[in-house]
Amino acid sequence: MEKRVFFKGWWLPALLVAPQLLISFVFFFYPSGQAIWNSLFLPDPFGLKTEFVGLDNFRFLLSDPYYLASFKTTVIFSTAVSVSSMALGLYLAALADRLIKGAGVYQTLLIWPYAIAPAIAGVLWLFMFNGNIGLASYYLKALGYEWNHTLKGDQAMFLVILASSWGRISYNFLFFLAGLQAIPKSIIEAAAIDGASFWKRFGTIVIPLLSPITFFLLVVNIVYAFFDTFGVIHTITSGGPEQSTTILVYKVFSDGFVSQDLGSSAAQSVILLVLVGILTVIQFKYIERKVHY
């Protein structure tokens, strides 16, 4: 039976939730409301005049094949960023967890990239793969591989995934390491005595016990890939070539802040809002059931 606390009266509970409500209102409901409102208008860039256009902004978007293609781009990008950064994070955490000497040093070094802002990370990777001065592109060329992410969509995609995942590996590493260290050694030792191999133990004990953390990281990483990566994309490819790296949130940014088409940008935000809402419901309704707490 769950424990429940009941308050007498209404003012104390109201007071206690008031800060949270206020924050939600200021940072969520008010801007979302603004976005919904603005999505119905077609303003000029300077904000001198505006016209009510109803759902025309949405019609305009949904008839644009490049907008529809950016859904697919977003799925590929977010999946690749989440899966690769989580897999590598888990791998490194599993290694670091077994360290006996110098664990602190390794852990600190592995966490380090997380401190770098996405846009800066983007510039760093761009330098390495720059067609003029990049070290990586220079060596690739020496190996006979032509690198030109300004022209080749798959290379551009690879590069933005690499740059976006890099900092994320640290974050995932940190959580996985904490999760691994929270698993009682006695369970693993008992399994080892029963003759279970490393992989058997990893698959049947460690992974299930890590599932709450894995689920949490999945949600957080997808949100990251959806929303926080436009700095990386802006600095490396600006969404190109041929919009092959234009994910939904980058399109919101570039149509709104680069092209000054605020009506379309607001409509895209609304679509994104609905999409993330659905995604979150799915995650909590279906995936969370498989999680053991």
Add this chain to the structure above:
Amino acid sequence: MKHLKAIIASIALFAMFAGTSLQAKVEIQWWHAFGGRLGELLDEQVNKFNASQNKYTVVHTRKGNYSETLNAGIAAFRAGQHPNILMVFEVGTASLMAAKGAYVPMYQLMKDAGQSFNPKGFVSAVSGYYTTTDGKMLSMPYNSSTPVLWVNKDLMKKAGLDPEMDLSTWKRVGNALDAAKAKGIDMPFCTCWHSWVHLENFSAYHNIPFATKANGFAGLDTELSFNSPVHIKHIQTLGKWAQEGKFKYMGRRNEAGKNFRAGECMLMTESSAGYAGIKKEAKFEFGIRHLPYYGGTEAPQNTIIGGSSLWALSGKSKEENKATAAFLAFLSKTDIQAKWHQDTGYLGVTTAAAKKTKSSGFYKANPGTDLAGIQMMRNKVTQNSKGLRLGSFDQIRGIIDEEMEGVYNGSKTAQVALDNAVRRGNVLLRRFERANK
């Protein structure tokens, strides 16, 4: 004793200046997009103005590249935090023009401030870009350039070619590239600003419309038309060169300039204003040629400008507008303009500056630097070669960039790419028309 006198005199002089500066100088803000060598030269102009009088102070701030500067200005305008003067590149001109109420037109600004200002002093091929159809100048031309062909003579020799060979047509350029490729030159051809050079200027140069309604000058209901057979032929040629490794695409803006200055690229199409950087960095003998054209057609028309003009934004006090007028009038002075032209490779935008440069013997000492001016003004302009006035053009350029990248990487034919670009661009033009009715 003499020393003491000098010291006292200088202290007195200093006090005098300090005194005047206390009389609240009017300070105005200028947002621009120039860094590097151009930024230094711009800073020099501002300092000269600030030192030339004691009523006004101009403060300049770099806001990123052209697009970023325009966007920063627009965002600031919405927030009421905008500068007095905003640098807007030619692509943003139509957006500004349509935003009546966001700016004080140049002729109005000068009249209100009682500043003598002669719009006729500007070269018409340049000022026409920033003037309404009924002859009112809205913004002041600042830097204007036109694309030319840059030649690395050392690489030409390495390719077994005569560095002075005729490169006036694309066919001849093609032959030179074949020879270069055969001799193992890694980057025979590269280009900056590919839409500006190979579609926009290409159209004007061959006297074919880039868009209907006189390239947008005659109305907002203009439609793109750069998918004609001549356009397609040229873009297809570029695509073929890219596939054969003769043309290396380095990016949408002026990224290829680095490769040329480093001596990797043999022939490059780039703005005449590449001059400042190339002269400073190139460790090889370089030459400047006219932009090539397709033979068989008539002799080339004229090319159009790229660059920026300065807009006086609205909502400022009368005093500040006076300061803005004084500064802009100062910038249009002949010696300032002539120096700018000679230092940067931008065109001399006033007739007087062009004349002064010629009589000073600069063109003789620096062969090729006069080509851009000649190329711009070689013929009487037609409605295809006056320039472009298209709304949302920064976005449309983005679309053109994307589609042309598809041709270079071989995923599309020029026909498909240009048809796509026209169709997608027209959607934006209609949207712009609707928002600015």
